[in-house]
Amino acid sequence: MASGAAVADDYACTGADRSPALAWSGAPDSTKSFALIVEDPDAPGGTFFHWVAYNIPPGVTSLPAGVPQSTEIAGGGTNGINGFEHIGYNGPCPPPGKMHHYHFRLFALDSTLTPGDNADAPAVQSAMTGHVIATAELVGTFQR
Structure with missing residues (x-):
């Protein structure tokens, strides 16, 4: 998926609702996790x-x-708990009407995180405070 491109149905509730493949490079040498x-x-x-994942090892690039x-x-x-209260990824599923923008944000961290069991995005975001050393973002769009 290219930044700014539409999220394919395969990665949304209108299709298989599976996570898209993601790849990255150029993380700082001091990265301890993503x-x-x-x-x-x-x-x-x-x-x-739609998805929260953490403690991805620094050697992983996709x-x-x-x-x-x-969970693992x-x-x-x-994998943490998403807004649907499920573990892992659930894709775009907006109400019919306007275009929605889906921000895939990757954070390189100088530590591993301990946000607690069944962590959701706010818990992971809180645990990341003061540990983000680099970020990357890809934005996809989807409309029903």
Whole structure:
């Protein structure tokens, strides 16, 4: 998925609702872990979180499409609780009407996180405070 491009149905509630493949490079040498937060700031009730993952090892440079909705991520890392109150990724599913923007934000951190069991995005964001050393963002769009 290219930044600014539409999120394909395969990665939304109108299709298979699986996570898209993501890849990154150029993390600082001091990176100890990555966190990923996917959010929709256009949601009717305010920012809605579609995926939160954390403690992704510093040597990992990609996630495959279809990361299972389980706590542990193969290759390292932990899936948190999304806004649907599910573990892992659930894709775009806005009400019919206006275009929504989905921000895939990757954070390089100088530590691993201990946000507690079944952490949601606010818990991970709080645990990241003071530990972010670099960020990357990809924005996709979706409309029903």
